[in-house]
Amino acid sequence: MAALTSRLKSLVSRKAKPSKAAKKTKRGKGDDNDAFEALLADADEDASADVLAARLGVPKRTGRGAGTAKAGPKARGKGDKPRRRLNLFAVAVALTVLVVAGTVAWLAATGEETAAARRKAATLPDIAVTLPEGGARPVEAPPAATGAADGAAAKAAAAHEPDPMDMAVKLAPSRNDDLLEKTRAGYLPRMPAKGPAPWQAYSRPFPQDDKRPRIALVMADLGWSPSALEKVLARMPAAVTLAFAASAPNLQKAVDQARGDGHEVLLQVPMEPQDFPRNDPGPGTLLTSLPDEKNVDRLETAMASATGYVGLTNLTGTKFLASHDSLQTVLRQVQRRGLIYVDSWPTPASQATRIATELGLPRAVSDVQVDRAPSDAGVAAQLAELERLAKLNGVAVGYAQPYPVTLEAIARWAVGLRDRGIVLAPVTAVVNRQADR
Numbered sequence: 001m002a003a004l005t006s007r008l009k010s011l012v013s014r015k016a017k018p019s020k021a022a023k024k025t026k027r028g029k030g031d032d033n034d035a036f037e038a039l040l041a042d043a044d045e046d047a048s049a050d051v052l053a054a055r056l057g058v059p060k061r062t063g064r065g066a067g068t069a070k071a072g073p074k075a076r077g078k079g080d081k082p083r084r085r086l087n088l089f090a091v092a093v094a095l096t097v098l099v100v101a102g103t104v105a106w107l108a109a110t111g112e113e114t115a116a117a118r119r120k121a122a123t124l125p126d127i128a129v130t131l132p133e134g135g136a137r138p139v140e141a142p143p144a145a146t147g148a149a150d151g152a153a154a155k156a157a158a159a160h161e162p163d164p165m166d167m168a169v170k171l172a173p174s175r176n177d178d179l180l181e182k183t184r185a186g187y188l189p190r191m192p193a194k195g196p197a198p199w200q201a202y203s204r205p206f207p208q209d210d211k212r213p214r215i216a217l218v219m220a221d222l223g224w225s226p227s228a229l230e231k232v233l234a235r236m237p238a239a240v241t242l243a244f245a246a247s248a249p250n251l252q253k254a255v256d257q258a259r260g261d262g263h264e265v266l267l268q269v270p271m272e273p274q275d276f277p278r279n280d281p282g283p284g285t286l287l288t289s290l291p292d293e294k295n296v297d298r299l300e301t302a303m304a305s306a307t308g309y310v311g312l313t314n315l316t317g318t319k320f321l322a323s324h325d326s327l328q329t330v331l332r333q334v335q336r337r338g339l340i341y342v343d344s345w346p347t348p349a350s351q352a353t354r355i356a357t358e359l360g361l362p363r364a365v366s367d368v369q370v371d372r373a374p375s376d377a378g379v380a381a382q383l384a385e386l387e388r389l390a391k392l393n394g395v396a397v398g399y400a401q402p403y404p405v406t407l408e409a410i411a412r413w414a415v416g417l418r419d420r421g422i423v424l425a426p427v428t429a430v431v432n433r434q435a436d437r
Helices: 002-016 020-029 032-042 049-056 064-068 073-122 148-159 226-235 251-260 292-303 324-336 352-359 376-393 404-415
Strands: 180-183 186-189 214-222 241-245 265-271 311-316 340-343 363-365 395-400 423-425
Touching (some): 186 292, 214 226, 214 265, 214 311, 214 376, 226 251, 241 251, 251 265, 292 324, 324 340, 340 352, 352 363, 376 395, 376 404
Parallel strands (some): 214 241, 214 423, 241 265, 340 363
Antiparallel strands (some): 180 186
């Protein structure tokens, strides 16, 4: 009996289970989506719909039924973001490692070449420095050691270097057509479209970084006597500025001679003194009684008498320099022509520096008349005063005349200037360095 019961159960079980052929026939006749839906319905809650779809080879479910699965599209998307970030981080790390490894390999390959280039650069020969006169200065080896002896040697070498006042300087030619304008009065200085003004082009070079107090000396009233000019050129340092009367004969020859010796040149224009006409400076004198146009004509006639000067200065002028309107007209023309003005300051009433400052005209003014008392003691006292003013203010300007006693006193005085920490400078090196007065 028991055997019969077991046999019946086995038969029922076989009938309930379809054969493999029946399964194949049913899938072939039916729709794949229907089979997928049936299998999903019978699947265990923990089964994955994606795994079943992959096993059956049918598309994934879409539509309303898809939301019933626990692992729906949204759940899968949130789970994939950390995975994608992790993958991107891994790629970045890999790329960084590759770049570093490549750089290390390149440095290792070119290290010897770079070291060789550095060694070659360190052994390049020194380049000789060319001096203004065209000679080559030999390159000096650095000292092996420094000490008190070396310091003394350096000071001794510096003491033998040429001082600006002693240097032989070849100035530019006295005539530069680019700096001249042809007028009815003759050739007059003019400002160029570009480049230095006439006063700069004709000036004597001076190292502007020289920190020593500067003294400018103007030797005036020249041009009348060739022998007096010869004595001045023989006795005066080249840094002394020479002033020539505009009406002197053979003026251009004298100017060229002075500039050939390295001296800057000023042109002296006669101006009205207080006691005119009893004291008459000569033809072409600028007068307060004349209209501005006439004074400008006289000024242009004086300026056309020579070329190569850096600026103008007055010959007398105690009355004219105190007349604001007349003087302003004249100084405006000086500024227009690219020159400087140096006031010999024959009167405390002179307004030259104040007007020049208003016009933007480069100017200087005399502090001391060196030979006010033309004797050895008198000239020495005035030169000492120049030194005092230079140390006090940084610059000082002195006027002198070519008296024999003056020339000898200045020649002796100039020799010891360097030891006293003072430098003799051309007048263009002190423009605009003095206060108005």
